[in-house]
Amino acid sequence: xxxxxxxxxxxxxxxxxxxxxxxxxxxxxxxxxxxxxxxxxxxxxxxxxxxxxxxxxxxxxxxxxxxxxxxxxxxxxxxxxxxxxxxxxxxxxxxxxxxxxxxxxxxxxxxxxxxxxxxxxxxxxxxxxxxxxxxxxxxxxxxxxxxxxxxxxxxxxxxxxxxxxxxxxxxxxxxxxxxxxxxxxxxxxxxxxxxxxxxxxxxxxxxxxxxxxxxxxxxxxxxxxxxxxxxxxxxxxxxxxxxxxxxxxxxxxxxxxxxxxxxxxxxxxxxxxxxxxxxxxxxxxxxxxxxxxxxxxxxxxxxxxxxxxxxxxxxxxxxxxxxxxxxxxxxxxx
Amino acid sequence: xxxxxxxxxxxxxxxxxxxxxxxxxxxxxxxxxxxxxxxxxxxxxxxxxxxxxxxxxxxxxxxxxxxxxxxxxxxxxxxxxxxxxxxxxxxxxxxxxxxxxxxxxxxxxxxxxxxxxxxxxxxxxxxxxxxxxxxxxxxxxxxxxxxxxxxxxxxxxxxxxxxxxxxxxxxxxxxxxxxxxxxxxxxxxxxxxxxxxxxxxxxxxxxxxxxxxxxxxxxxxxxxxxxxxxxxxxxxxxxxxxxxxxxxxxxxxxxxxxxxxxxxxxxxxxxxxxxxxxxxxxxxxxxxxxxxxxxxxxxxxxxxxxxxxxxxxxxxxxxxxxxxxxxxxxxxxx
Numbered sequence: 001x002x003x004x005x006x007x008x009x010x011x012x013x014x015x016x017x018x019x020x021x022x023x024x025x026x027x028x029x030x031x032x033x034x035x036x037x038x039x040x041x042x043x044x045x046x047x048x049x050x051x052x053x054x055x056x057x058x059x060x061x062x063x064x065x066x067x068x069x070x071x072x073x074x075x076x077x078x079x080x081x082x083x084x085x086x087x088x089x090x091x092x093x094x095x096x097x098x099x100x101x102x103x104x105x106x107x108x109x110x111x112x113x114x115x116x117x118x119x120x121x122x123x124x125x126x127x128x129x130x131x132x133x134x135x136x137x138x139x140x141x142x143x144x145x146x147x148x149x150x151x152x153x154x155x156x157x158x159x160x161x162x163x164x165x166x167x168x169x170x171x172x173x174x175x176x177x178x179x180x181x182x183x184x185x186x187x188x189x190x191x192x193x194x195x196x197x198x199x200x201x202x203x204x205x206x207x208x209x210x211x212x213x214x215x216x217x218x219x220x221x222x223x224x225x226x227x228x229x230x231x232x233x234x235x236x237x238x239x240x241x242x243x244x245x246x247x248x249x250x251x252x253x254x255x256x257x258x259x260x261x262x263x264x265x266x267x268x269x270x271x272x273x274x275x276x277x278x279x280x281x282x283x284x285x286x287x288x289x290x291x292x293x294x295x296x297x298x299x300x301x302x303x304x305x306x307x308x309x310x311x312x313x314x315x316x317x318x319x320x321x322x323x324x325x326x327x328x329x330x331x332x333x334x
Numbered sequence: 335x336x337x338x339x340x341x342x343x344x345x346x347x348x349x350x351x352x353x354x355x356x357x358x359x360x361x362x363x364x365x366x367x368x369x370x371x372x373x374x375x376x377x378x379x380x381x382x383x384x385x386x387x388x389x390x391x392x393x394x395x396x397x398x399x400x401x402x403x404x405x406x407x408x409x410x411x412x413x414x415x416x417x418x419x420x421x422x423x424x425x426x427x428x429x430x431x432x433x434x435x436x437x438x439x440x441x442x443x444x445x446x447x448x449x450x451x452x453x454x455x456x457x458x459x460x461x462x463x464x465x466x467x468x469x470x471x472x473x474x475x476x477x478x479x480x481x482x483x484x485x486x487x488x489x490x491x492x493x494x495x496x497x498x499x500x501x502x503x504x505x506x507x508x509x510x511x512x513x514x515x516x517x518x519x520x521x522x523x524x525x526x527x528x529x530x531x532x533x534x535x536x537x538x539x540x541x542x543x544x545x546x547x548x549x550x551x552x553x554x555x556x557x558x559x560x561x562x563x564x565x566x567x568x569x570x571x572x573x574x575x576x577x578x579x580x581x582x583x584x585x586x587x588x589x590x591x592x593x594x595x596x597x598x599x600x601x602x603x604x605x606x607x608x609x610x611x612x613x614x615x616x617x618x619x620x621x622x623x624x625x626x627x628x629x630x631x632x633x634x635x636x637x638x639x640x641x642x643x644x645x646x647x648x649x650x651x652x653x654x655x656x657x658x659x660x661x662x663x664x665x666x667x668x
Binding site: 053054055056060061062067070071072073074077078079080083086087089263264266267275276277278312314315316317318319320322323325329330332333 | 387388389390394395396401404405406407408411412413414417420421423597598600601609610611612646648649650651652653654656657659663664666667
């Protein structure tokens with residue numbers, strides 16, 4: 001009897017000790033889980049998905065949103081800077097479209113207020129899709145299958161760029177990645193993380209990384225200077241937020257990138273100069289925090305970062321409505 | 335009673351008349367239905383699908399098989415000639431990958447015996463994906479997710495180009511398009527075609543088009559000279575089959591393209607010079623048959639051709655295994 005009571009006390013003590021051992025009260029963490037999205041208007045999302053995959057929205061007929069924000073590869077192109085019309089070398093690394101609805105603004109310098117405002121940018125950028133909004137709209141208007149889909153989604157057969165970007169944004173809003181192992185840990189599953197990953201998170205939280213990389217997207221919610229303690233030796237001419245505000249104080253300020261799915265979104269930084277997470281953690285800790293992590297500490301943080309990979313959006317590859325005889329053909333070589 | 339017998343005879347006569355009216359004994363038609371494919375090795379197909387969508391098999395990290403044989407767009411790029419590495423202008427129109435397993439050989443000049451032999455071509459072509467087989471294999475070998483998939487599909491962790499092309503071909507063999515309205519008509523559904531479509535088919539069959547465009551793929555099973563009755567004024571330097579055989583008689587002989595899904599695979603001919611089906615039918619009838627169809631006849635044939643659009647392959651967009659720190663990054667601008 002005494003023995004049983006002894007064991008019961010030991011088990012109770014162990015049970016109480018678990019939260020203490022993980023030293024986490026998920027409710028009080030600076031990072032919150034990503035929530036799944038239930039789209040209000042599925043027809044709009046389906047139309048947006050088609051437009052997202054449609055290279056006819058580019059001058060060449062070759063480049064779609066998915067070319068540089070590839071949903072097979074973490075919503076990026078995994079290139080240092082992107083390839084645009086006529087093999088134009090882009091000025092900046094393509095940020096992931098995944099969880100981009102959680103960003104405080106779009107583009108590295110935040111020049112677009114939201115996804116709808118962003119969606120029109122690359123279509124008309126001569127170094128990206130190289131088209132114009134007017135030509136894109138004329139093209140869609142010439143495709144009977146699209147006209148029918150716009151009619152269903154918007155109640156009108158007259159396509160405008162407003163509706164095009166609204167549909168693309170509606171699709172992009174569905175591209176969230178819930179259910180990462182880190183989120184499962186946040187939601188109370190103490191076994192979702194390994195000891196190494198948890199040690200990495202504690203270091204990430206305790207060393208100052210969370211000052212900028214916080215919230216559900218683990219970033220995306222502020223503009224910060226690249227190179228706080230030590231200046232960043234940039235090879236890229238990008239100057240960040242100053243291009244939008246005109247304020248000198250905003251020079252080299254960039255939107256803090258989300259760290260969700262960061263395992264998939266290499267290379268890193270606005271200029272894509274860091275090829276690996278190890279390198280990115282090392283550079284950021286030195287430049288932003290004045291810290292040099294040991295190899296083991298760095299590896300632990302990298303292990304934690306890889307636990308942020310969530311469920312990737314899965315869907316059927318869209319079939320695009322065919323062009324009509326009146327649809328202008330792509331002009332890649334003009 | 336007499337009245338009832340009269341009606342019964344009328345109904346019987348009508349029932350017997352239906353096959354006579356359609357004037358088709360589908361069993362004797364020169365075109366046969368496309369059969370659905372049940373892959374023997376689903377793991378191999380899934381691996382091949384990933385490789386088909388993986389731009390890391392190109393030097394730039396930007397161009398995949400799906401870039402030019404886009405499964406959202408009838409397995410083509412809908413461009414006159416394709417865009418390759420460094421925006422290279424391709425010499426020839428990208429043929430559709432749909433039903434390509436039915437071709438007697440691959441490429442317009444038939445220089446590859448089968449899909450496996452074809453699959454390695456674009457990867458190593460400097461004007462297409464611009465890579466080498468050795469680099470492609472090294473790259474895949476550096477990606478743990480791929481190594482595991484190769485192990486499952488082939489029982490070995492050592493990747494070679496043999497396995498890469500075998501997997502891509504296995505996926506491509508699944509890309510058939512059964513169940514077109516024309517096939518349903520062939521299989522006995524007299525209502526599957528409109529009168530106009532049927533009139534178009536009769537003209538297609540009776541005017542000599544079926545001499546080359548026959549079999550399940552409505553083409554793809556012979557090499558024929560482009561310009562039999564009247565020479566074709568080519569703008570493209572492509573000379574066709576002579577490049578393979580060295581025989582003068584094979585100059586301007588090209589593989590007869592499949593007409594399956596031809597509604598989706600514009601523009602037409604090896605040089606992509608015909609933008610519309612109307613134009614393609616007009617040119618081919620003049621050059622190959624010495625015929626000039628009236629506008630109505632041409633429109634009927636086009637209506638028939640559009641009944642050849644089958645069920646497009648539908649599948650979940652593949653998620654690609656991420657690169658490791660050791661995986662070489664794409665080099666678009668070297």
